[in-house]
Amino acid sequence: MENNIEKNVADNIKALRLQAGLKQSELGEKIAYSDKTVSKWENGLSVPDITALCALADVFGLTVDDLTKENAVENLARISGDEARANRANEIAMMCLSVMSVVLVACFVYTALWLFQNVNFWQVFVWMVCPSALIAYRFNRVNYNVKWVNALTLSLFLWALLAALFLQFINYMMWPLFFIGLPLQAMIIISTLFRKPKKPRR
Structure with missing residues (x-):
């Protein structure tokens, strides 16, 4: 279960970053982390702490819970469509x-x-x-x-x-x-x- 959450977070960060048209360095600047740290998150080498997850959720307009679930990009599109x-x-x-x-x-x-x-x-x-x-x-x-x-x-x-x-x-x-x-x-x-x-x- 924990591995699934870590994989979901890694996949979601990368997918959401690409959808937003951001480089790893640009995303890092927005949340006050280095591009190397963002790269580790996306490759599943490390997991963002709660502070980083909150910052990422604010950037992408999602909740922290959304970031831990599968297909955050599709969920974001659905939310945007509903809005x-x-x-x-x-x-x-x-x-x-x-x-x-x-x-x-x-x-x-x-x-x-x-x-x-x-x-x-x-x-x-x-x-x-x-x-x-x-x-x-x-x-x-x-x-x-x-x-x-x-x-x-x-x-x-x-x-x-x-x-x-x-x-x-x-x-x-x-x-x-x-x-x-x-x-x-x-x-x-x-x-x-x-x-x-x-x-x-x-």
């Missing part, structure tokens, strides 16, 4: 809450004007599409940057804005506004779907 899924779920939840906040404000404005001013400001539900589309655009741009989603959300913002302006001032018959949307739509498509990111200068 990524949890973070993604939290981000989606935050985006939905932000959009729902916009809807709530729109409902509050509509209700307040209806009750206290006897005004049927139904256009507010068209206006609310604009910030909602921008929230969705920013969420995608920051987290995934899927081109067609960027194009879709910006297009939704554009036409919702033009429709809101037209409906807000419908007595002025501002239908030519929609002609402005055509070149703007073309610009959105070109900038989101066809423009390639610039390579950084060396």
Whole structure:
């Protein structure tokens, strides 16, 4: 049993170091040990003491117990995957809450004007599409940057804005506004779907 633990520790240190792209000397610097000591650990010639194991666990983002078990690299990948899924779920939840906040404000404005001013400001539900589309655009741009989603959300913002302006001032018959949307739509498509990111200068 003890030999298995020693072998697991040796194999895990080497595998985790290689996965992190570290040399033995670089790993040694991080935990205040020499590269020769790290080499002995990896070759099973010696075993890290509890202080070294704690330092290694901190560097690789694992527990000391994980270092003594088989396949620490696979366990780390599983943990990272679980954390990524949890973070993604939290981000989606935050985006939905932000959009729902916009809807709530729109409902509050509509209700307040209806009750206290006897005004049927139904256009507010068209206006609310604009910030909602921008929230969705920013969420995608920051987290995934899927081109067609960027194009879709910006297009939704554009036409919702033009429709809101037209409906807000419908007595002025501002239908030519929609002609402005055509070149703007073309610009959105070109900038989101066809423009390639610039390579950084060396």
